[in-house]
Amino acid sequence: MASTTELAAMRQAIILSSFGLGTASPNPPVGCVILDRHGATVGAGYHQRKGRPHAEANALTAAGAAAHGGTAVVTLEPCNHVGVTPACRQELINAGIARVVISVIDPTSQGDGGAAVLAAHGVDVETGVIPDETLTVLGPWLAATRRRRPHLTWAYAAHGDNNRETTERLIADLRSQADLVLTDETVNEGIPGGHAPEHFALPNASTADLREWLSTCYTSGTRTILAVGAHHADLLHDNLNDVDDIVVATGTPLTGGRVPTSGIALPGFKIVDTSSHGTSIVVRLRRSDPAARQ
Structure with missing residues (x-):
């Protein structure tokens, strides 16, 4: 022992x-x-x-x-x-x-x-x-090695009025732990120039077929991806089985200390952590059914 x-x-x-x-x-x-x-x-x-x-x-x-x-x-x-x-x-x-x-x-x-x-x-x-x-x-x-596709985290702000400020904060907090960061239609390294170029390549930003794109990213050396922003909502909501973690920034607490929950109650995910970031509360959710991640 x-x-x-x-x-x-x-x-x-x-x-x-x-x-x-x-x-x-x-x-x-x-x-x-x-x-x-x-x-x-x-x-x-x-x-x-x-x-x-x-x-x-x-x-x-x-x-x-x-x-x-x-x-x-x-x-x-x-x-x-x-x-x-x-x-x-x-x-x-x-x-x-x-x-x-x-x-x-x-x-x-x-x-x-x-x-x-x-x-x-x-x-x-x-x-x-x-x-x-x-x-x-x-x-x-x-998880990425077992499934032959990267671990995918989706981060976004639950309310449009603070989306820009919160998105920037989420990128700063999370991108250093990710191989790739997907924002709008661009893909960049989480840490620019951080990987060995002979063993790592940036894929294109096409995500029409998310599963196929993830497979391409894996082949190129990627093991973790951070998708940032609500503009990925339709694609990721339609492919939630390919999302592993979700990080949601809410607005300021409402009267009585209540926090807006819109955009947090996602099927198949459970809250694993909460933290305060400036005027926002950031909630991390993780897929609750490990079998769905196979």
Whole structure:
């Protein structure tokens, strides 16, 4: 069972992994923390984008010789194949890591998987450590990989009089976590120039057939998309099964503290978070039936 120190390290790794949102795709956003043989943190890293070192390699570089005999705490199972970068499981073995604590198993692992190979080399491996927390960052990438189409978030203002101001705020808050941002008829990177250009391409903005367009985006390297504004309402309402999250900004509270609910009561979605943004209240909804997201 993971120790208190390892749990704290995993939460640090989860936070680190979020720095890869909006740039790591088509690779997953992953974080890693290295503990020495006494349990002290000696290295940490995350995966920025495809073609650059993975989280484990960055953490091992930071740890140096102190990694020998220590523990690697990583949000996603270390990869087991040589691609643009070396296999992470081999990097851990070469560094003399004695134990690897993993949150989520990688569904794209080749062969027996990195965890199995590590165990076969005498490394103590523990899996399934606080996966629900890890999925707050990794969940959209995993869903996109399983379905072969990106995780889609739709953000809009529920009332036209504050639509422009609120839309701008939503873009600023959400775009840095998305690979693509769809506004009006334009498509741009959430973080301009954030992805490796040899592994990522912008699709055109045609969304006449949403499912086909999402598939094209996935093939081009996209794993997360943010659609902003009410101008997508007809298309997305007709294809709600392809929408994963909805972020709605309401107007100011009405008399008695009541909040306008028009545009929030959407079938198949449940409220998972609310927050105050200036004079608006922002409500995040998520598809309540996971089977509908397959």
